[in-house]
Amino acid sequence: MKYRLICIDMDGTLLNSKGEVTNENKETLQKAQEEGVSIVITTGRIYQCAKGFNKQIGINGPIISSNGTYIGLPDEAEPFYHKGLTYDEVMTFYKCAKKYPIEIHFSTTKGILCDVRVKATEDYHNKLNEMLPEEERFEIAYVEDFDDAFETYDGQILKAFCMSMEERDALAKLKAELIALDLYEVSSSGGDNIEVMPKGVDKGYGVNKLAEHLNIPKEAVICIGDNENDLSMIEYAGMGIAMGNSTPEVLEKADDITLTNDESGVAKAVQKYIFNLSE
Known part of the structure; x- marks a missing residue:
């Protein structure tokens, strides 16, 4: 072949x-x-x-x-x-995820949407950006109110991402909860994270x-x-x-x-x- x-x-x-x-x-x-x-x-x-x-x-x-x-x-x-999560899908995910002591961010068509309070996530994405030529660097948007941001980024959120080095039991519980909803494609790229995409993608x-x-x-x-x-x-x-x-x-x-x-x-x-x- x-x-x-x-x-x-x-x-x-x-x-x-x-x-x-x-x-x-x-x-x-x-x-x-x-x-x-x-x-x-x-x-x-x-x-x-x-x-x-x-x-x-x-x-x-x-x-x-x-x-x-x-x-x-x-x-x-x-x-x-490209296919993004709908507003309702993002809101349903967020209501599930925010119950747990984990970091949450979202991949958008322009870059990354992060909670302004999460320093570890900020450091991680800044390091990724530093590895890229200046003209290829992505937008990192920090928000205090995700509910407002979800309206602003409606249709542009491609993937939700949860991570924690310490709270792996919480990640496992959230993953099982999301899979049971049968609304998303749910996977991981390692034991410290969960990735959530539109169903079928x-x-x-x-x-x-x-x-x-x-x-x-x-x-x-x-x-x-x-x-x-x-x-x-x-x-x-x-x-x-x-x-x-x-x-x-x-x-x-x-x-x-x-x-x-x-x-x-x-x-x-x-x-x-x-x-x-x-x-």
């Missing part, structure tokens, strides 16, 4: 433990793009953040961001696809949407990831590849397993399936 589309998760996959893209990953992806393969960062992060990494790597492929809710094509100002949905637009059959698609929010695209792909550092469920569902994110596992997978190289 000649693979034509490679969709790659960022955290825990393309990025190593320091949050960096190794030179081997960069060089291998550049070579694959030169061979006509579309390289697509497929992430839970917002579009602007992923676009900055595209430039850093030296590729110019489409981007699937916010877990499939926002898809951008090269050199096009407007998204190819996830990374697998985004990859399928883009592949159809590019007229590429799923048999010609490779997807590489490491965590729960990558499962949908790994199961969709003709070749679903788990990182060596993946969760047990991802390792079980994948068609193949590459090395870890600290061993340039993405490069090793691309070398194997695009250039027919393997150690």
Whole structure:
């Protein structure tokens, strides 16, 4: 099979433990793009953040961001696809989430919407912005009253995100509550967070949407990831590849397993399936 589309998760996959893209990953992806393969960062992060990494790597492929809710094509100002949570969906989520001692923020079409009182979230997003060229930095809006903000950002909120390093039991309870509502697509990119998207929209949905637009059959698609929010695209792909550092469920569902994110596992997978190289 000649693979034509490679969709790659960022955290825990393309990025190593320091949050960096190794030179081997960069060089291998550049070579694959030169061979006509579309390289697509497929992430839970917002579009602007992923676009900055595209430039850093030296590729110019489409981007699937916010877990499939926002898809951008090269050199096009407007998204190819985006779907936000409705006002009622955001309000229902927020009423559930605010009962718990966790941090809450929202990915929007412009950037991040945060609670003004949450210092840890502010530091996290400022660090992300500092990694990007100035022209690619995203808006970080701090609000005191989320109810008013939800009206202002109606239709622009792509994903809700909850996190806590200490209150993992609270996260687990909230996750179960949200899943039971059956109103959302609910996943995680790690044990310290929950991601909430419109029902039916996830990374697998985004990859399928883009592949159809590019007229590429799923048999010609490779997807590489490491965590729960990558499962949908790994199961969709003709070749679903788990990182060596993946969760047990991802390792079980994948068609193949590459090395870890600290061993340039993405490069090793691309070398194997695009250039027919393997150690």
